[in-house]
Amino acid sequence: MSDILTIAVSKGRIFEDAMPLLKQVGIVPNEDPEKSRKLVLETNQPDVRLLIIRATDVPTYVERGAAELGIAGKDVLMEYIGDDIYEPLDLGTAKCRMMLAGLKKPKPITDRPRVATKYTNITKNYFSAKGQQVEIIKLYGSMELGPVLGLSDWIVDLVDTGNTLKANGLITLEHIADISSRMIVNKAAMKMKSARIKPILEHLEEVVSRNS
Numbered sequence: 242m243s244d245i246l247t248i249a250v251s252k253g254r255i256f257e258d259a260m261p262l263l264k265q266v267g268i269v270p271n272e273d274p275e276k277s278r279k280l281v282l283e284t285n286q287p288d289v290r291l292l293i294i295r296a297t298d299v300p301t302y303v304e305r306g307a308a309e310l311g312i313a314g315k316d317v318l319m320e321y322i323g324d325d326i327y328e329p330l331d332l333g334t335a336k337c338r339m340m341l342a343g344l345k346k347p348k349p350i351t352d353r354p355r356v357a358t359k360y361t362n363i364t365k366n367y368f369s370a371k372g373q374q375v376e377i378i379k380l381y382g383s384m385e386l387g388p389v390l391g392l393s394d395w396i397v398d399l400v401d402t403g404n405t406l407k408a409n410g411l412i413t414l415e416h417i418a419d420i421s422s423r424m425i426v427n428k429a430a431m432k433m434k435s436a437r438i439k440p441i442l443e444h445l446e447e448v449v450s451r452n453s
C-alpha cells in the first residue's frame with residue numbers, strides 16, 4: 242500500500258457539510274470541487290487527496306480499497322450490499338430522516354400497498370421486519386410523484402424540512418431512520434495505515450463533539 246490517503250466523497254451537500262470538519266483537522270482541497278472538473282483533487286497535505294464520485298459509489302470504492310476513507314450518508318450505507326466497512330464516526334452532518342410518506346388524502350388501498358423508492362433494500366427490510374407485505378417499485382428520483390400520479394400508494398424518501406412533501410400534497414406516515422454523514426474506512430487500510438488514519442479519526446471525533 243502506498244502512503245497516499247485517498248478520501249472518497251460526493252459533491253453537493255455531503256461535501257459542503259463535511260468540508261468545514263476536514264478543514265478543522267487540517268485537510269483543505271486545493272480546488273473547489275463544485276467548480277473543478279477534476280475527479281481527483283489534491284489537498285494542502287501532499288499525501289492526502291480527495292476523490293469526487295457519486296454518493297452511491299463511495300462505499301464501493303472504500304470497500305475495495307480504491308480509497309482508504311470515505312464520507313457517505315447513512316442512507317447510502319444502509320442501502321449498500323457488500324462486505325462490512327468500518328463506520329467509526331458519525332460526522333453529524335447532512336442530517337435528515339428516512340420516512341414513509343403518502344398522500345394527505347389517500348385513496349383506498351385495495352391490494353398490497355405499492356411503495357415507490359430508490360431505497361429498495363431499506364424498504365424491503367423495513368416492511369419485512371414489520372411482517373407487512375408490500376410491492377416495491379424502484380425509481381431513481383422524484384419519488385414524490387408516485388402517489389400523486391397513482392403509480393404508488395406510498396414512498397420511502399429522505400425528508401429534511403418537509404417542504405418537498407408538502408408541495409406535492411404528501412405527509413409523513415412513519416419514521417424509518419435518522420440519517421447523517423458517516424466516515425467510513427477500508428478494513429485493510431485501518432490495519433496497514435493505522436498510524437496515519439487513527440490520528441485523523443481521533444482529531445475528527447474531537448472536532449465533531451466540540452461542534453455538537
Ligand code: PRT
Pocket residue numbers: 251252253254255295296313314315316317335336337398399400401402403404405406420421422
Ligand atoms: O446527485 P446524485 O444523484 O449523484 O446523488 P444525490 O442526489 O443522492 O446527492 P445529493 O448531493 O443530493 O446528496 C444526497 C445525500 O445527502 C443523501 O445520501 C443524504 O445522506 C444527504 N441528505 C440530507 C439528503 C437530504 N438531506 C435531503 N433532504 N439527500 C436528499 N434530500 C432530498 C430528498 O430526497 C427530497 O427530495 O431533499 C428533498 C427533501 O428535502 P425537504 O427539505 O424538502 O424535506
Ligand code: MG
Pocket residue numbers: 253
Ligand atoms: Mg442530487
